[in-house]
Structures are given as structure tokens and as C-alpha cells.
Amino acid sequence: MDTKIGKNVIVVDDDRSIRVVISTALTRAGYNVKSSGTAAGMWRLVESDFADILITDVGLPDGDALDILPKFQNMKPNLKIIVMSARSTLLTAVRAEKKGAFEYLPKPFDLDELLNLVSNTFNSNKIIKINNLQSNTPKSIYDSGPVIGKSIAMQEIYKTISRVVNTDHIILVSGESGTGKHLICKSIHDLSSSNDKPFINLDAEFFNEFTNDKFLDKINNYLPNKINAVEGFYGCSFYIKNISEFSLFQQKNVLNFIENTMPKFFPINFDIKRPRLFFSSKVNILNLVDKGLFREDLFYRLNAVPIKLPSLKDRFEDIFELTTLFLNNYLNLKGSKRSISYEGINILKNYSWPGNIRELKNVIDRICLLSSVEYIEPSIIRDVLLEDRVLDDNKNQENLEIFFNNYLKRFFKDFDESSTLVNLHQQFISKIEKPLIETTLKLFRGNQIKASKCLGFNRNTLRSKINFYGIEVIKKRKV
Numbered sequence: 001m002d003t004k005i006g007k008n009v010i011v012v013d014d015d016r017s018i019r020v021v022i023s024t025a026l027t028r029a030g031y032n033v034k035s036s037g038t039a040a041g042m043w044r045l046v047e048s049d050f051a052d053i054l055i056t057d058v059g060l061p062d063g064d065a066l067d068i069l070p071k072f073q074n075m076k077p078n079l080k081i082i083v084m085s086a087r088s089t090l091l092t093a094v095r096a097e098k099k100g101a102f103e104y105l106p107k108p109f110d111l112d113e114l115l116n117l118v119s120n121t122f123n124s125n126k127i128i129k130i131n132n133l134q135s136n137t138p139k140s141i142y143d144s145g146p147v148i149g150k151s152i153a154m155q156e157i158y159k160t161i162s163r164v165v166n167t168d169h170i171i172l173v174s175g176e177s178g179t180g181k182h183l184i185c186k187s188i189h190d191l192s193s194s195n196d197k198p199f200i201n202l203d204a205e206f207f208n209e210f211t212n213d214k215f216l217d218k219i220n221n222y223l224p225n226k227i228n229a230v231e232g233f234y235g236c237s238f239y240i241k242n243i244s245e246f247s248l249f250q251q252k253n254v255l256n257f258i259e260n261t262m263p264k265f266f267p268i269n270f271d272i273k274r275p276r277l278f279f280s281s282k283v284n285i286l287n288l289v290d291k292g293l294f295r296e297d298l299f300y301r302l303n304a305v306p307i308k309l310p311s312l313k314d315r316f317e318d319i320f321e322l323t324t325l326f327l328n329n330y331l332n333l334k335g336s337k338r339s340i341s342y343e344g345i346n347i348l349k350n351y352s353w354p355g356n357i358r359e360l361k362n363v364i365d366r367i368c369l370l371s372s373v374e375y376i377e378p379s380i381i382r383d384v385l386l387e388d389r390v391l392d393d394n395k396n397q398e399n400l401e402i403f404f405n406n407y408l409k410r411f412f413k414d415f416d417e418s419s420t421l422v423n424l425h426q427q428f429i430s431k432i433e434k435p436l437i438e439t440t441l442k443l444f445r446g447n448q449i450k451a452s453k454c455l456g457f458n459r460n461t462l463r464s465k466i467n468f469y470g471i472e473v474i475k476k477r478k479v
Contacts, residue, residue, distance in 0.1 A: 009118065011035040012042040012056040012065070013084075022055065025111045026118065039063040046072055051079065053121055055114075058085040058092060066092075066099045073100040080121050084109070088150040090158045094191050097162035104162060106155045147180070147187045148325060149318035153310040157184070164305050165192050168274050170258075172243075172302045174281045175309030178356030184307060185239050185278035194235030194273050198223065202240050210253035212261050230265050237276040243302065244281040244288060248295065255298045312353040312360060319349050322357060326364040338368045344378045351385050434469045437462070446475035 009026055013019045014037045023033045034050055036042050039060045046054065054072070056065045065083070072079055083096040088106040096104040102121055105114065148154075164171065165188055173181045182201075189199045200222055210218075219233075220226045227233060246254065258277065266274045279302050288294035312319070323340060331337050340348075353359055367376055367384050408428075437455065444450040452462040466473060 007122075008032045008051045008053070009034075010042065010045045010051040010054045010056075012039075012045075012054070012060065013037065014057065014059070014061050018057075021111070022114065025115060029115055029118075031118070037061070039065060039068060043068070046076060046079065049076070053080050053082065053118060055082045055084065055118070058083060058087055058096075066095050066101075069096075069099040069101060080124075082117060082121065084114075088155055088158075090147045090161060090187065091191070093155075093158035093162040094165055097165070104159055106150070106158075147183060148321050149315060150321065151310075151315040151317045153315050154318060157307060157309070160305070160307055161188055161191070164188065166273075168276060170277045170279070170302055170304045171307065172279045172281065172285075172305065173307045173309060174284065176311050176356055177282055178358030179309040179311060180357050181280040181309060182239065182241065184309065185237070185280065188278070189237040189276065192273075192276075194237075194276075197235035197237070198227075199237045199239060202238055204242070204246050204250055206240075207246065207250040207253040207257065210257065212256075212264060215261055215265060231272075233275050234266065234269070234272045235275070237278060239278045239280070241280050242282060243279045244283050244285050244294065248293075251295045251298050255295065255301065258298075258301055312356045316349045319360065320345050322360055323348060323364060326361050327368070330365065330368045334368075336368070337374050338371060338376055339374055340376050340381070341378065344376060344381050347378055347381050347385070430469070433465070434471065437465060437469065438471055441466075441471070441473055446473045448473070 007030065009031045011019055011022050011026070011033055012035065013022070016037065019035045019037065023035050026033045034045055036045055037060075039062045042054070042056060042060070042065070045051065058065050069081055069083075072081065080102040081100060082103045082105060083101040084105045084107055085092050085096075086107040093104045093106075102124070103117055105117060161184070171185060171188065173184050175181050186199055189195060200219070202219075202222060206218065206222065216227075216230065240254065243251075243254065262275070262277075268274065285294050285299050285302070289296050289299050323345065327338050327340070348360070348363075355362070363381075363384055367380050370380050370384070371377070437451075440451045440455055441448070444454070448459060448462055448466075452459045455462065457465070465471075
């Protein structure tokens with residue numbers, strides 16, 4: 001069969017069934033396909049100058065495909081390479097990018113996704129730059145932690161990180177408390193070519209009374225070892241935590257820091273990497289911009305590369321790997337092995353995790369301490385999670401007044417005194433009173449006499465409120 005220019009693909013995977021499925025799908029889509037199950041076979045096919053695109057797995061029986069990619073790029077600079085891997089780790093994504101891969105595709109994937117990727121690859125003019133990982137970055141550091149997870153959400157984050165590791169773009173990481181925002185930023189720094197330089201944590205206080213002439217003296221207060229010359233900060237990273245909680249005055253100083261201080265002290269030098277800026281936020285800053293609580297000009301400076309971290313409940317498939325990591329950490333720290341059954345893992349997966357990964361780590365530490373034997377009983381896991389739920393409920397109860405005060409502040413922020421809004425008291429009371437009555441009735445299985453006594457109403461008052469709010473009363477007998 002005659003090959004068609006720009007329609008030739010090599011598929012390499014040691015699993016024959018995967019090779020057949022991918023090759024068949026590509027052939028039906030109009031591509032000419034050749035395949036191999038080894039690194040040696042891949043090498044022969046590339047040397048034959050057959051393909052425009054190479055699709056290869058990482059782990060091959062006779063070698064690591066990523067170690068060969070730079071040679072292919074030097075030999076065939078126009079060859080575009082798609083790397084697929086079941087090793088769905090951050091380091092794999094970063095290595096693939098740095099070794100010259102056009103795109104990284106974690107397994108398992110949808111065939112339609114692969115076909116779209118191949119089509120887009122043919123139509124792309126993307127230029128590949130090959131950068132080998134620095135020798136002082138251990139290749140195994142992120143294979144099993146600290147940034148782990150095979151969920152789709154984490155795979156997308158890995159792709160983003162792999163593309164920005166050695167750039168100077170500002171990074172804005174957002175996510176709920178405990179999702180690992182600081183860890184993501186530190187990981188990007190650690191995987192960069194400047195990982196031997198300090199990762200400097202700055203807080204809101206740093207941006208109080210901020211002036212350019214005091215920059216060096218002030219920033220040295222945040223370092224264990226003083227840096228006397230500006231040149232010593234090249235390659236460093238500055239991490240500014242919870243930027244969404246900064247006052248408008250502090251936000252102004254942050255903007256000045258980005259637009260004036262950084263260019264003044266660190267002019268562009270193509271031979272030396274300028275300091276990198278990382279910001280984190282617990283909330284969506286754009287919502288604060290809409291409410292006038294955050295500077296719009298600062299938001300668009302920070303939002304160059306946004307990374308949104310999912311909550312743990314939205315990546316429950318990663319709980320097993322995270323739990324294994326924390327159990328291994330306990331073994332390394334205490335020298336005592338602990339294990340959890342599938343039943344125990346399922347209990348963990350069905351929990352809501354309001355405290356996210358940080359809460360999971362604390363729970364694993366507690367159940368390891370409570371268990372005197374290697375095998376952790378599911379009952380212990382249930383008890384610890386129940387205790388966490390009670391503490392969380394108590395915390396919410398204690399903060400109810402604060403929550404409602406904040407709600408009222410937001411409500412009245414743009415309140416117009418000339419508006420025709422009336423009966424405001426009843427509107428707010430109904431938001432609390434209706435769910436209170438509904439919950440109390442359920443507690444007493446629809447018994448209105450007991451519910452009214454508990455609420456402090458007489459029975460007629462309760463009836464009228466049930467009718468007013470349209471509450472459905474379901475009576476249940478106690479079994």
C-alpha cells in the first residue's frame with residue numbers, strides 16, 4: 001500500500017492487544033500505520049523515515065522510551081511524538097515534556113480522544129524544545145509522592161505542570177483548604193532547572209508598608225540564610241499564600257511588586273532565570289473581583305497560568321494511592337507496618353472529606369496510632385471518621401452566627417435605601433425557621449406534640465407555621 005504524505009503513524013506498545021486496537025482505529029480513520037512492541041523495533045521504524053507521528057508507551061521490555069526520545073528528535077526533528085503511559089505520575093508527564101514529546105496521554109484513554117489528538121498533532125506547528133532533566137532532580141521523587149493521583153483531574157494538572165516547569169510564567173493555584181496548593185507550587189520549583197535555589201514563602205505582612213528600597217532587607221527576614229546580593233535571588237521562587245485574603249492596600253503593594261520591583265531588581269537576562277512568582281487562593285478570585293473585593297488589574301496579572309485543584313471528594317479514585325502513601329510514611333517514621341482492607345478503603349472513599357488531603361493524612365495517622373496490630377479494623381476507621389464528623393458539625397454550629405453575619409454583609413453591600421423591598425425580617429427568619437421545623441418534625445417522626453414542645457411553640461402555632469411554609473409532615477411509627 002502506498003503511503004500518503006502526512007498520514008503515517010508508528011504505534012509502539014508491549015501489549016499486543018493495545019497495539020491492535022490503536023492501529024485498527026487509526027487505519028479506519030485513514031492513516032497508514034506500522035507497529036512494534038519493543039524499543040528496538042521502534043528504532044528501526046523511525047530510522048526507515050516512515051512516519052510523521054510516533055505514538056509510544058513509556059515502559060517497553062527492552063528500555064524506557066523516554067530515554068530514546070531526544071535521539072529521535074535530533075535524528076528526525078520533524079517527527080512528532082505522543083507519549084502514552086500507565087505510569088500516570090507527575091514526573092512521567094514532566095519527563096515526557098522535557099524529553100521532546102509533543103503530547104502526553106495517560107492510560108486509560110478514550111480512542112476518540114487519541115484520534116482527535118493525532119489529528120490535532122498533524123495540524124499543529126508546535127515547536128519542540130528538548131530539555132533533559134537536571135541530574136540533581138531525583139527521577140523517583142514524584143513517582144509515589146508527594147504529588148500523586150491517577151484521576152482525570154490530576155492528569156490534567158500534571159500536563160499543565162509539565163508545560164510550565166521551566167518557564168517564568170506567574171502561577172495561580174486555587175483550591176479548598178487542604179488540597180495541596182503549597183505542595184503543587186513547591187513541586188513545580190523542585191522539578192525545574194533551578195531546584196537548587198530557595199523556595200521563599202511570603203505572607204501578607206510582607207506587603208505592609210512595602211517599598212522598593214527596602215526590598216532586599218525585608219525579604220531576607222524570610223530566609224534562614226541571608227542573601228546579600230540581588231544576583232543570589234535569580235532562580236528563586238516566591239510563594240505568596242492566600243492572596244484572596246489580602247486587603248486592598250496589600251493588593252496594591254503586590255501589584256507594585258510585580259510591575260515595578262521585579263523588573264527593577266531582576267531585569268530580563270536570557271542566560272539567568274528570573275525569580276518565579278507563585279500565588280495561592282482558597283476561593284475563586286474572579287468572584288471577589290465581581291464584588292469589588294479584589295483588584296481586577298491584579299487578578300489578570302496573576303491569572304497567567306491558573307491551576308484549579310479539585311477537592312478530595314471530586315477525586316475519590318485517588319484515595320487508595322494517597323492512603324498507601326500515608327501508611328508508608330507511618331512505617332518509615334515509626335517502623336510499624338499498617339494495612340487497610342478493601343472494605344476500609346471503601347469507607348474512606350464514601351466519606352465527604354471537608355478537610356481534603358490534609359484531613360485524610362490526619363485520619364490515617366490517628367487510625368495507625370489506635371490500631372495495635374498491622375491490620376486496621378474497619379470499625380476503627382468508622383469511629384475516627386464519626387469523631388471527625390461530630391467535630392466538624394460542632395465547628396459549623398459555633399460559626400453559624402459568623403456565617404450569617406457575613407451573609408448579611410454581602411446582601412447589604414449594594415443595598416439601595418430607596419428600593420421597595422419590604423418585610424425583610426420575615427424573609428430572613430423564613431430561611432432559618434422552615435428548615436428548623438422540618439428537621440425537628442423528622443426527628444420526632446412527624447409527632448407534632450413532641451416537635452412543638454421541643455421548638456417552644458404551642459401546637460396551634462406549629463400547625464399554622466406548617467401551613468404557612470407548606471411543610472409536608474410524614475408520620476412514622478417507631479420500630
